[in-house]
Amino acid sequence: MEPAVRAAAASCSSYSSLHPPRALVARRLGRSSGLSLPARRVAVAAAAIALDPFQETKSEQNDTSETEVFACPVCYEPLIRKGPPGMNLPAIYRSGFKCSKCNKSFTSKDVFLDLTVTSGMKEYSELKPARTELFRSPLVSYLYERGWRQNFNRSGFPGRDEEFQMAQDYFQSVAGGILVDVSCGSGLFSRKFASSGAYSSVIALDFSENMLRQCYDYIKQEETPMNTNLALVRADISRLPFASCSIDAIHAGAAIHCWPSPSNAIAEISRVLKPGGVFVATTFLSTPTNSGLFSIDALKPLRQIVGPVNSSYNFFTEGELEDLCRSCGLVNYSSKVQRSFIMFSGQKP
Structure with missing residues (x-):
């Protein structure tokens, strides 16, 4: 990172407790800063993270996991999904599902997602009428x-x-x-x-x-x-x-x-x-x-x-x-x- 970019990000960080408006951040990192256009973009991103230190973590979580309509059949808590979003066959096949409360995982390795209580069991197979x-x-x-x-x-x-x-x-x-x-x-x-x-x-x-x-x-x-x-x-x-x-x-x-x-x-x-x-x-x-x-x-x-x-x-x-x-x-x-x-x-x- 260029020294000027680090300085701009540090400047915004010092103001983070005051929660300055985005317009003020934009002016501070505008053309008057003397930074090149690519450098200004990096500085704006760094400043945004400084203003909200959880933003980067939230973004990463949204890319890899999300709460879906699916719920655990044991405790009915929403399942956490890790993988590509979407309700289509390829997306679900490539995703993993887990209950954050009872820690039970559910497989989607077959052509379907198995959300039965007995999903993943090796010995027990429940018979129905x-x-x-x-x-x-x-x-x-x-x-x-x-x-x-x-x-x-x-x-x-x-x-x-x-x-x-x-x-x-x-x-x-x-x-x-x-x-x-x-x-x-x-x-x-x-x-x-x-x-x-x-x-x-x-x-x-x-x-x-x-x-x-x-x-x-x-x-x-x-x-x-x-x-x-x-x-x-x-x-x-x-x-x-x-x-x-x-x-x-x-x-x-x-x-x-x-x-x-x-x-x-x-x-x-x-x-x-x-x-x-x-x-x-x-x-x-x-x-x-x-x-x-x-x-x-x-x-x-x-x-x-x-x-x-x-x-x-x-x-x-x-x-x-x-x-x-x-x-x-x-x-x-x-x-x-x-x-x-x-x-x-x-x-x-």
Whole structure:
């Protein structure tokens, strides 16, 4: 550093306790100082650091780590991220995530970021009910968009494009925000939400590692730009890895009937939604075909005893879904029904 530059920086440092305005600093380091233009620039930077000795440290921290929307699934504290910013696949792959409170680290070395409680464990692997484990199968993950999902139209599901547009209509009030597609499967709707450009970020979230890998394969096949704001996250629907009141929109397509505890899951969804945030889901209504005699009102109490043994899935009446949403604090319940298909929505007050 030139002697004149050191002198200018020292001069500003002596005034730091008085917090002089930037204009005064500029005049002191202006043309009258006799410094060359490059030297003046160095002097201004040095003076800024002298005025705020923490500025350089803050700048370095912002380059390497930042608090994201992600939270620790153990204690719900925000995760500290070290690596390139952004909610796209390459940025997350190159980043490290750690909870500053419980000191747990989470890996993003796979094509997805693993934010389950069991992430990083070597010996213990948690098993879920059969209806959940089924979708962790590589075969089911492969077949899901290759015939499995198309069979839903027999129950009244209108199809991917129409279901997407119906959900978009519900999400109009939160356009531009962060959307999480929970139990996303192979990303059937996650990819459409991301490609729509209607959201600042889209997070495709599922418990199945193979479903997320299949989603990644579809992204590559469809030549979706890898820097699209789409992230793949492995997480438990009953332990969502997001800070409270941090998410604008949550979508769950044909999923709630597979969840081990729908009440816990919707309570979690309510927790992470921002005030005004919107939850939209589709599922199969309870019918004699999928629920047998348990679809009859008088026999519903027996479903608590026999149902879990008799069926791999939970099916609901519309009244039960509305009651479930309201019990978890969601308001403005709305629904659209077509045979045994239902799309319903609730809002965080």
